[in-house]
Amino acid sequence: MTVTPPAARSDAPAWAGRFASLPVLQQVAAGLPAMPAAMQRMGQAVLAHPFRAATLNIDEFAGEVAVSIATANRFARALNFAGYPQFRAELARGFEAILAPVESLRSNLRQATGTQQAMVASLRETLANLEHTLQALQHQPCEQAVSLIAEADQVLTLGWGSSAYLAGVLQHELEPLCSRVGSLAQAGGPSHAARQLVKRGPRDLLIALAFPRYVEDTIALTRLARERGVKVLALTDEPSSPLVPLADVTLYAHVDRQVAPTSNATVLALLEALVAALAHRTEGAVQRAEEMARGVLPWLQVDPGRVR
Numbered sequence: 001m002t003v004t005p006p007a008a009r010s011d012a013p014a015w016a017g018r019f020a021s022l023p024v025l026q027q028v029a030a031g032l033p034a035m036p037a038a039m040q041r042m043g044q045a046v047l048a049h050p051f052r053a054a055t056l057n058i059d060e061f062a063g064e065v066a067v068s069i070a071t072a073n074r075f076a077r078a079l080n081f082a083g084y085p086q087f088r089a090e091l092a093r094g095f096e097a098i099l100a101p102v103e104s105l106r107s108n109l110r111q112a113t114g115t116q117q118a119m120v121a122s123l124r125e126t127l128a129n130l131e132h133t134l135q136a137l138q139h140q141p142c143e144q145a146v147s148l149i150a151e152a153d154q155v156l157t158l159g160w161g162s163s164a165y166l167a168g169v170l171q172h173e174l175e176p177l178c179s180r181v182g183s184l185a186q187a188g189g190p191s192h193a194a195r196q197l198v199k200r201g202p203r204d205l206l207i208a209l210a211f212p213r214y215v216e217d218t219i220a221l222t223r224l225a226r227e228r229g230v231k232v233l234a235l236t237d238e239p240s241s242p243l244v245p246l247a248d249v250t251l252y253a254h255v256d257r258q259v260a261p262t263s264n265a266t267v268l269a270l271l272e273a274l275v276a277a278l279a280h281r282t283e284g285a286v287q288r289a290e291e292m293a294r295g296v297l298p299w300l301q302v303d304p305g306r307v308r
Contacts, residue, residue, distance in 0.1 A: 022050070022091070022094040024079075024090045024094065025091075028046055028047055029043075031078060034078075038068075039078060041066075046091070050091060051095060052064075053088065053091055054091040054092040054094070054095050055092070057088075058073070058084045058085065075087075121258075122258075125256065125257060126263060126265045129254045129255060129257075129263050130254075130266055130269055133252070133253050133254045133266055136252055136254070140251050141249050141250075141251075142251070142277060144249045145233055145249050145251055145274065146277050146278050148205050148231055149274075150281055150282065152178075152203065152231070153204055154200060154204040154205070155174060155180065156181070156183070156184050156204065156206050157181070157183045157184065157206075157208075158185060158206055158207065158208045158209065158218060158221060159208065159218060160185060160190075160215040160217050160218050162262060163210060163215070163267075164185035166271065170183075170207065170209075170271045170274075176292045184196055184221070190220070193221050194224060197225050197228060197230065200225065200228055201229050202229040204231070205230065205232075205233060206222065206225040206230050206231070206232050206233070207233045207235065208222045208232060208234050208235070208247070209234075210234070210235075210236050210242070210243045211236060211262040212262055223246055226246050232249075233249050233251070234249070234251070235251050235253065235271070235274075236250060236252060236253075237252060237254070253270040254266060255267060
């Protein structure tokens, strides 16, 4: 595969422009006009495909751009780096959050272990996450979070990536306790979610879920909700999360995991804890649950001999 410079192609990744603010890419753009043609081709390819340039070694990327390794090193030295490896290391720093789970997986898989040992290690990791989340909960605004849900006219859940499934689970769990609740993580995609949000206002609540690696659509739609005056309850992993500045109230889950970006099990436990707290707060929770049970009864298998 040969990477064609952006001047000669129109299919550069749509996300490439999002990283144009990285200082090293700004340095490339500023130095490009004074470079010879081959080095310009190298720089144009870096600007069009920064993630690929950050993850491929010098042989691979130079081969794709159809320049020599010597040209790649001269390109890096023209930007005041010792060589291309140093340039690539600086570029990769801008993608640390994206690459961290990949590096974690690579490191984890280097350790020889059996199937059972791998499963035990994963379960212990989940237990540690739950313990961290439990300890931190005493310092979090749990009462305010439950109040936001209880007092909202309409509750909407939002998440993309793996958080889309979790948003759906939360919507399902809230059904017996909330008069109006829905999930924006539906087949219509972000544009459908935006159409729903523009109809909402200050008496409504958006529960937004975002965990590493944060999905841009979640942040953009949460920002739209704030612009409409919708209250926001954020469920995320740490104060540096891009959701936090947009939220009225934030709850945190500890989500470290060696073989994936996020521990969904920990998030699910936090969702169930939130719903349990809401049930204790909701007047007539038992009656609502009974009505829900009667409504779904025709679709449930009944086992008279089973007692729970």
